[in-house]
Amino acid sequence: MKLNDLLKENSQWLRGTGANADIVISSRVRLARNLADVPFPHKADPKQREKVVTTVLRGIENCELLKNSLVLNLQELKLLDRHFLMERHLISMELVESRKSGAVVISEKEIISIMINEEDHLRLQAIQSGLQLMDTWRLIDQADTALGKRIKFAYSRDWGYLTSCPTNTGTGMRASLMLHLPCLVVSKQIGKVLQAIAKLGLAARGLYGEGTEPSGNFFQISNQITLGSSEEDMIDNIERVGKQVVAHEENARKFLLARNRKQLEDKIFRAYGILQKAQIISSAETLNLLSSLRLGIDLGLVQDVNHNVVNELFMLTQPAHLQKIEGVELSPEERDVKRGDLIRRFLK
Amino acid sequence: MKLNDLLKENSQWLRGTGANADIVISSRVRLARNLADVPFPHKADPKQREKVVTTVLRGIENCELLKNSLVLNLQELKLLDRHFLMERHLISMELVESRKSGAVVISEKEIISIMINEEDHLRLQAIQSGLQLMDTWRLIDQADTALGKRIKFAYSRDWGYLTSCPTNTGTGMRASLMLHLPCLVVSKQIGKVLQAIAKLGLAARGLYGEGTEPSGNFFQISNQITLGSSEEDMIDNIERVGKQVVAHEENARKFLLARNRKQLEDKIFRAYGILQKAQIISSAETLNLLSSLRLGIDLGLVQDVNHNVVNELFMLTQPAHLQKIEGVELSPEERDVKRGDLIRRFLK
Numbered sequence: 001m002k003l004n005d006l007l008k009e010n011s012q013w014l015r016g017t018g019a020n021a022d023i024v025i026s027s028r029v030r031l032a033r034n035l036a037d038v039p040f041p042h043k044a045d046p047k048q049r050e051k052v053v054t055t056v057l058r059g060i061e062n063c064e065l066l067k068n069s070l071v072l073n074l075q076e077l078k079l080l081d082r083h084f085l086m087e088r089h090l091i092s093m094e095l096v097e098s099r100k101s102g103a104v105v106i107s108e109k110e111i112i113s114i115m116i117n118e119e120d121h122l123r124l125q126a127i128q129s130g131l132q133l134m135d136t137w138r139l140i141d142q143a144d145t146a147l148g149k150r151i152k153f154a155y156s157r158d159w160g161y162l163t164s165c166p167t168n169t170g171t172g173m174r175a176s177l178m179l180h181l182p183c184l185v186v187s188k189q190i191g192k193v194l195q196a197i198a199k200l201g202l203a204a205r206g207l208y209g210e211g212t213e214p215s216g217n218f219f220q221i222s223n224q225i226t227l228g229s230s231e232e233d234m235i236d237n238i239e240r241v242g243k244q245v246v247a248h249e250e251n252a253r254k255f256l257l258a259r260n261r262k263q264l265e266d267k268i269f270r271a272y273g274i275l276q277k278a279q280i281i282s283s284a285e286t287l288n289l290l291s292s293l294r295l296g297i298d299l300g301l302v303q304d305v306n307h308n309v310v311n312e313l314f315m316l317t318q319p320a321h322l323q324k325i326e327g328v329e330l331s332p333e334e335r336d337v338k339r340g341d342l343i344r345r346f347l348k
Numbered sequence: 349m350k351l352n353d354l355l356k357e358n359s360q361w362l363r364g365t366g367a368n369a370d371i372v373i374s375s376r377v378r379l380a381r382n383l384a385d386v387p388f389p390h391k392a393d394p395k396q397r398e399k400v401v402t403t404v405l406r407g408i409e410n411c412e413l414l415k416n417s418l419v420l421n422l423q424e425l426k427l428l429d430r431h432f433l434m435e436r437h438l439i440s441m442e443l444v445e446s447r448k449s450g451a452v453v454i455s456e457k458e459i460i461s462i463m464i465n466e467e468d469h470l471r472l473q474a475i476q477s478g479l480q481l482m483d484t485w486r487l488i489d490q491a492d493t494a495l496g497k498r499i500k501f502a503y504s505r506d507w508g509y510l511t512s513c514p515t516n517t518g519t520g521m522r523a524s525l526m527l528h529l530p531c532l533v534v535s536k537q538i539g540k541v542l543q544a545i546a547k548l549g550l551a552a553r554g555l556y557g558e559g560t561e562p563s564g565n566f567f568q569i570s571n572q573i574t575l576g577s578s579e580e581d582m583i584d585n586i587e588r589v590g591k592q593v594v595a596h597e598e599n600a601r602k603f604l605l606a607r608n609r610k611q612l613e614d615k616i617f618r619a620y621g622i623l624q625k626a627q628i629i630s631s632a633e634t635l636n637l638l639s640s641l642r643l644g645i646d647l648g649l650v651q652d653v654n655h656n657v658v659n660e661l662f663m664l665t666q667p668a669h670l671q672k673i674e675g676v677e678l679s680p681e682e683r684d685v686k687r688g689d690l691i692r693r694f695l696k
Contacts, residue, residue, distance in 0.1 A: 262627055262628055262685055263628065265627040266626060266627035266628040266629075266688070269625035269626065269627055270622055270625055270626050270627075272621075272625050273620075273621035273622050273623075273624050273625030273626065274618055274621050274622060275621075276621050276624075276625075277617035277618055277620050277621030277624075278614060278617065278618050278621065279610055279613040279614035279617055279618075280610055280611065280614040337610055340614070
């Protein structure tokens with residue numbers, strides 16, 4: 001498999017399967033791990049960083065979950081390709097910008113991936129479509145167990161897994177749900193819901209995690225605290241809160257359909273109309289309009305487009321994806337035109 | 349012919365024929381006339397007003413240009429029907445609101461019409477599609493001559509035709525062109541053009557004449573002064589100025605197509621997309637979006653809709669027309685929904 005092969009198929013987590021897949025886009029669990037005998041990445045010298053890469057790559061050999069994986073040396077990748085991987089949620093902004101040695105391992109269908117030399121030596125991630133956080137946890141736990149047999153991780157009996165930033169120490173786990181909450185936003189209940197989430201010890205963030213603004217009505221909720229309870233308990237908690245948020249969004253949808261059906265239809269169909277015809281369109285506008293279109297499909301109001309098309313558009317209309325599809329670097333203005341062309345082709 | 353029959357067919361002037369019909373929607377000439385032996389309408393008592401109506405109606409008998417005309421007693425019409433006639437440019441706002449006796453005579457295809465007991469006893473109007481003001485003048489001149497043989501008009505050798513308001517005295521003529529100038533508006537040249545028009549002694553107004561704001565990029569230009577030169581000279585002047593404005597709009601279109609083609613296409617196709625899908629839409633928004641769509645057709649960018657459809661929509665989406673089509677009175681909110689339904693049917 002090569003990097004460009006990723007373009008040919010959508011990530012598994014965008015397939016729209018799994019429980020509550022209308023509202024829960026994806027379930028994701030990532031684990032922070034570090035090699036016991038090497039300084040954390042920001043303290044490691046080039047040689048030590050290099051050692052981390054070779055140790056991890058040797059460690060994944062014969063790991064069933066990671067067979068046929070794509071292994072990419074990030075220093076060898078163009079900036080555009082690194083952005084492309086970030087848009088697919090396979091690497092972080094930190095790795096996009098890093099000039100030091102690092103790598104990423106990507107399993108088939110992009111379910112499991114490992115960032116090497118990000119903030120920690122390893123960031124193992126599993127991501128799946130819909131509300132299936134426990135199952136996703138089990139997957140990444142298996143990968144972690146397999147790797148742990150071949151790599152000695154930094155671990156303290158008192159603290160658990162040691163991490164570069166103390167906020168990850170303990171389980172090293174960050175589990176999150178990506179939720180699409182257009183009706184909580186439009187009915188202005190989202191603020192209250194996010195406050196309640198915070199009170200329950202969870203964090204709510206935008207599309208690309210920490211430090212990103214919510215856009216397109218997408219929200220990530222995840223655990224704030226990584227130690228003090230077992231991974232299963234934490235995931236159980238997030239799943240329970242997630243289900244409550246889903247129920248709130250469902251109620252908001254029912255309410256709006258009952259009380260403001262026409263207004264809702266108007267918003268949805270106008271979005272659809274603009275997407276079908278716009279010649280110049282930014283990523284931000286695209287995200288918001290696709291969010292409305294997706295809601296229209298969820299509610300059965302839009303019947304001639306399916307979820308897969310919208311999911312694919314969410315991915316492909318991102319700046320780096322557009323440029324990968326076109327095969328050339330494009331200015332923002334050129335992208336806005338190509339984005340319009342692409343969307344029109346998909347929604348014809 | 350009955351009032352409701354008007355709904356079945358578009359007015360001749362909306363057919364989009366005649367010279368420069370892409371930019372010049374219509375050519376209109378109206379003549380103000382008064383009976384010599386009756387006070388002007390606002391000074392006339394009910395009996396005298398009644399007498400005006402019967403005198404004029406008798407006057408039009410056997411007038412070839414007005415045979416098979418629809419004659420409507422305005423006092424017998426509902427407010428909705430009077431608004432409907434105003435939207436078709438057949439009566440003025442003054443007659444919509446008047447509770448006194450008045451009538452309107454409407455020729456086949458709505459080319460010629462006569463308002464009775466508006467500001468003057470008679471307001472004769474001819475309106476045709478495209479740039480054909482001289483021809484339109486000849487039509488209304490014929491009707492005027494025919495009526496003049498049977499009705500004694502108030503006329504002074506020194507002043508010409510006497511009118512209720514001195515600004516109409518002399519020829520009693522107001523000749524106007526309705527122009528669609530989207531590219532002069534978007535390129536911000538319209539202010540300069542309107543100033544130049546004013547310097548040439550012509551007035552520029554909105555869609556429904558005096559006191560109305562320009563909307564949908566429609567502008568009426570007409571003579572300010574009604575005496576001091578012959579009708580032919582005045583019309584010649586308006587036609588000449590009109591042709592210059594047309595040339596400016598054509599240049600602006602060429603310029604925008606050459607320099608900002610994508611932006612122009614974007615505006616046009618977004619308008620088209622919204623019109624095709626909106627569920628709730630106001631008259632003002634409709635007018636602006638139809639203006640863009642019309643431009644798209646003019647420029648050959650939109651090929652699956654023709655001028656007639658857009659022209660018909662301009663007419664039918666107006667509030668009173670919508671209610672006549674639905675056969676019931678509708679609140680503004682209900683109209684916005686029905687308007688969306690109607691537009692979607694037409695643009696499917």
